[in-house]
Amino acid sequence: MDLTIGPNQFFWDADTWAGFYGEMADSAALRVVLGELVCSKRLPFYQDRIPAAVETLLDAGKTVALTSLALVTLKRERKLTADLGAMGVPVEINDLTALSHVPDGAEFWVGPLVNVYNEGTFRWLASRGATRICLPPELPLSSVQVLAALGAELGVAVEVWGFGRLPLAISGRCYHARLHGRTKDNCQFACEDDPDGLSVVTTDGQPFLAMNGVQTLSDSTASLVRKVEELRDAGVSALRLSPQTGAFGSVVAAYRGVLDGSVSPDDAARVLAALAPGGRLSDGFLTGARGADWSGVAV
Amino acid sequence: MHYAETPGSIPVFPRPAALALRLPPLAPLSVALTALARRITRRHPELLTRLGSDGAARFVIDPTDLPMVLQFDLRASEPHIRVLRRDPGGDARIAGPMAALLGLVHGVYDGDALFFSRDLVIEGDTAATLALRNAIDDAELDLSEEIDALPMTLSRPLRALIRFAERRTGVALTRPEEDY
Amino acid sequence: MTLEIVCPAGTPAALRAAVKAGAHTIYCGFADETNARNFPGLNFGRAEMAEGIAFAHARGSKVLVAINTYPRAGAEHLWHAAIADAETAGADAVILADIGLLAFAAEHHPGLRRHLSVQAAAANSDIINFYADTFDVKRVVLPRVLSVPEIAAINAEIDVETEVFVFGGLCVMAEGRCSLSSYATGESPNMNGVCSPASHVKYSEEPDGLAARLGGYTIHKVGRDEPAPYPTLCKGCFTAGDKTSHTFEDPTSLNAEQLIPQLAKAGVTALKIEGRQRSRSYVAQVVRNFRAAVDAVAEGRPLPAGMLARLSEGQSGTTGAYKKTWR
Numbered sequence: 108m109d110l111t112i113g114p115n116q117f118f119w120d121a122d123t124w125a126g127f128y129g130e131m132a133d134s135a136a137l138r139v140v141l142g143e144l145v146c147s148k149r150l151p152f153y154q155d156r157i158p159a160a161v162e163t164l165l166d167a168g169k170t171v172a173l174t175s176l177a178l179v180t181l182k183r184e185r186k187l188t189a190d191l192g193a194m195g196v197p198v199e200i201n202d203l204t205a206l207s208h209v210p211d212g213a214e215f216w217v218g219p220l221v222n223v224y225n226e227g228t229f230r231w232l233a234s235r236g237a238t239r240i241c242l243p244p245e246l247p248l249s250s251v252q253v254l255a256a257l258g259a260e261l262g263v264a265v266e267v268w269g270f271g272r273l274p275l276a277i278s279g280r281c282y283h284a285r286l287h288g289r290t291k292d293n294c295q296f297a298c299e300d301d302p303d304g305l306s307v308v309t310t311d312g313q314p315f316l317a318m319n320g321v322q323t324l325s326d327s328t329a330s331l332v333r334k335v336e337e338l339r340d341a342g343v344s345a346l347r348l349s350p351q352t353g354a355f356g357s358v359v360a361a362y363r364g365v366l367d368g369s370v371s372p373d374d375a376a377r378v379l380a381a382l383a384p385g386g387r388l389s390d391g392f393l394t395g396a397r398g399a400d401w402s403g404v405a406v
Numbered sequence: 407m408h409y410a411e412t413p414g415s416i417p418v419f420p421r422p423a424a425l426a427l428r429l430p431p432l433a434p435l436s437v438a439l440t441a442l443a444r445r446i447t448r449r450h451p452e453l454l455t456r457l458g459s460d461g462a463a464r465f466v467i468d469p470t471d472l473p474m475v476l477q478f479d480l481r482a483s484e485p486h487i488r489v490l491r492r493d494p495g496g497d498a499r500i501a502g503p504m505a506a507l508l509g510l511v512h513g514v515y516d517g518d519a520l521f522f523s524r525d526l527v528i529e530g531d532t533a534a535t536l537a538l539r540n541a542i543d544d545a546e547l548d549l550s551e552e553i554d555a556l557p558m559t560l561s562r563p564l565r566a567l568i569r570f571a572e573r574r575t576g577v578a579l580t581r582p583e584e585d586y
Numbered sequence: 587m588t589l590e591i592v593c594p595a596g597t598p599a600a601l602r603a604a605v606k607a608g609a610h611t612i613y614c615g616f617a618d619e620t621n622a623r624n625f626p627g628l629n630f631g632r633a634e635m636a637e638g639i640a641f642a643h644a645r646g647s648k649v650l651v652a653i654n655t656y657p658r659a660g661a662e663h664l665w666h667a668a669i670a671d672a673e674t675a676g677a678d679a680v681i682l683a684d685i686g687l688l689a690f691a692a693e694h695h696p697g698l699r700r701h702l703s704v705q706a707a708a709a710n711s712d713i714i715n716f717y718a719d720t721f722d723v724k725r726v727v728l729p730r731v732l733s734v735p736e737i738a739a740i741n742a743e744i745d746v747e748t749e750v751f752v753f754g755g756l757c758v759m760a761e762g763r764c765s766l767s768s769y770a771t772g773e774s775p776n777m778n779g780v781c782s783p784a785s786h787v788k789y790s791e792e793p794d795g796l797a798a799r800l801g802g803y804t805i806h807k808v809g810r811d812e813p814a815p816y817p818t819l820c821k822g823c824f825t826a827g828d829k830t831s832h833t834f835e836d837p838t839s840l841n842a843e844q845l846i847p848q849l850a851k852a853g854v855t856a857l858k859i860e861g862r863q864r865s866r867s868y869v870a871q872v873v874r875n876f877r878a879a880v881d882a883v884a885e886g887r888p889l890p891a892g893m894l895a896r897l898s899e900g901q902s903g904t905t906g907a908y909k910k911t912w913r
Binding site (some may be wrong): 177178179180182184185188189202203204206207208220222224225226227228229230231232243244245246249250253254273275276277278279280281282284285286290291292305306307308309310311313315316318323325391392395396397398399 | 656657658659660662683684685686687689690707708709710711712713715716729730731732736739758759760762763764765766768769770771772774776777801802803804805806807820822823824825826827829830831833834835907910911912913
């Protein structure tokens with residue numbers, strides 16, 4: 108099993124953004140998906156840094172793909188989506204709109220925000236040219252096992268959400284703007300203040316979710332670090348690590364250590380909890396009663 | 407009791423009438439209501455199918471304007487109803503004015519709307535309550551018709567109750583004609 | 587042309603009530619995880635579906651069968667059987683969301699009309715044309731993230747029919763792209779056909795009001811005299827930053843009744859009413875209201891005054907994303 112760095116979900120300034128990919132060029136991850144996933148309004152702030160980042164990563168031997176937006180509605184967003192192929196690297200579709208622009212038979216990847224729940228959809232995407240599919244985070248292990256086996260049969264690599272706040276929902280409405288009493292069109296980029304998302308807590312003080320512009324994430328940071336054996340047995344070929352601020356190189360290293368057997372899952376979990384925003388981990392979607400559950404001891 | 411908080415659109419039993427109901431013994435009512443419930447489930451077998459495993463529960467139905475509660479036990483194959491002075495506890499509790507509860511059975515009111523407006527209060531096993539509500543809504547019951555079909559000894563206490571309630575509240579306790 | 591009213595039915599009794607109240611079309615589902623309103627005590631057995639469709643057809647109404655969850659890996663046969671059974675029962679169309687299921691239906695049931703469910707959240711003309719070309723979808727139910735001008739623009743660029751929600755519960759998130767519910771409870775719209783399931787709801791009367799919790803998370807507390815919305819996750823009261831508010835959406839529901847003339851001008855074919863979980867009395871009232879409204883619009887008369895607020899969640903209505911400032 109190896110590691111994929113997923114697209115950054117948050118709004119980072121251009122230097123932080125570029126610095127992150129410079130760092131990832133030296134990381135133990137084999138491949139990197141980058142580009143704007145959540146909000147097209149953020150793109151102009153770092154768009155011109157993308158080609159250099161792609162080049163740096165390719166030079167370092169990484170495989171690189173470019174993500175589509177998660178929700179495409181505006182004309183400008185449709186144009187953006189249609190142009191994704193021009194960069195010369197595979198496109199990772201995170202809204203099926205992107206697929207409508209992939210030439211028939213051309214290679215593409217499928218991201219975790221496309222609903223691949225079953226064999227029928229998996230087969231259909233494979234027949235259209237999908238070579239790598241990252242399954243939706245909410246899938247239980249039983250589904251992952253079926254689809255990973257099918258992936259092996261069809262020669263499609265299967266990835267799962269290995270680390271990061273879970274992308275639970277996407278909306279037409281911007282919650283950061285709403286919080287600040289603004290509309291989406293006049294958001295004044297309120298989400299930039301929360302580079303790992305803004306915690307949403309119940310009125311009883313229980314941490315629950317995190318807002319990130321039009322996206323809603325989990326409060327807990329999902330980590331399948333304690334599930335590596337089951338996933339390997341199932342035939343999953345990669346874990347996806349979702350960028351966050353802080354020592355992300357240490358996150359990648361912790362996972363690499365567990366995959367190599369040089370670090371125990373529980374030791375890695377302690378390291379990851381210390382790096383996770385709020386310090387809470389979860390792996391309940393895979394084997395628990397619900398997504399928020401964590402199989403390990405509370406850390 | 408929250409008489410004053412119930413909106414005017416749903417009639418409530420006036421207090422003196424409610425007090426009068428304290429007098430009759432409850433045991434005959436329990437027997438008659440159990441017989442009524444069993445007759446209904448025999449005549450509408452789809453009601454039990456619709457209740458499914460979610461609805462196999464013990465409900466407390468609390469008409470907030472009457473000095474009694476109904477414990478409605480649907481866990482066994484045959485329903486059982488007990489009329490009690492106070493809440494004996496159960497898996498789910500549904501409370502509201504008698505007219506709202508009967509209006510639900512007769513399809514005059516929408517359960518969600520009554521709940522959103524707080525005319526209806528539910529507590530405990532929400533899935534069981536939903537199953538019960540949906541099953542009853544589908545059965546298109548007419549309680550008066552069902553009561554009329556019971557043997558005289560059983561129907562008498564219920565009919566007296568119905569007439570009493572209709573006179574006092576002006577609520578029609580039969581199902582309105584729905585063919586419009 | 588009169589806009590088509592597409593009305594929900596969670597039970598055979600609600601279907602009959604809707605037909606009698608003047609619904610052009612009724613949508614419903616089988617009593618299992620194949621449809622997105624898999625609630626206790628709701629939906630149709632196979633025989634009930636056939637009887638319901640016969641009842642509707644005899645009175646000139648159509649019936650659409652929603653098979654709009656995402657089939658579970660290893661259990662696709664349940665969804666395949668639902669499609670076959672809908673066709674046998676005489677359904678006028680099936681409403682599907684999953685690509686694999688669309689491909690299956692197109693291949694094995696080519697004569698059965700296919701509608702794209704809102705759960706597929708097809709939000710622009712490129713993807714709608716893609717679904718039309720690839721799976722011969724005849725109608726698309728638009729997600730509730732679009733404004734009226736955007737709907738008009740989409741209709742100008744596609745050949746298939748569009749159906750939009752006008753009344754009832756309002757998803758704040760793009761439909762079919764949300765796993766908030768399974769994060770808190772383990773059950774989701776996509777996999778189980780439920781959102782914020784009743785089995786995980788606990789109400790409790792507390793000194794400071796009625797608390798509603800879902801999976802142990804407090805969704806809201808309301809005082810004695812306040813309306814009590816169902817604890818749907820995205821309509822809860824939470825704290826973010828230093829602000830306690832309805833972070834995602836107020837406990838309100840959609841009422842686009844007043845926008846019917848504009849939706850007609852935008853080229854919409856059908857107006858959809860949410861609420862398969864609501865009673866037959868609700869269904870009849872809402873259908874009568876909307877039927878009167880579309881008949882008035884078709885005849886060039888002004889809209890009748892709205893009467894539906896009392897039926898709404900939180901007893902207040904919003905026009906949602908149809909007005910751009912909602913975003």
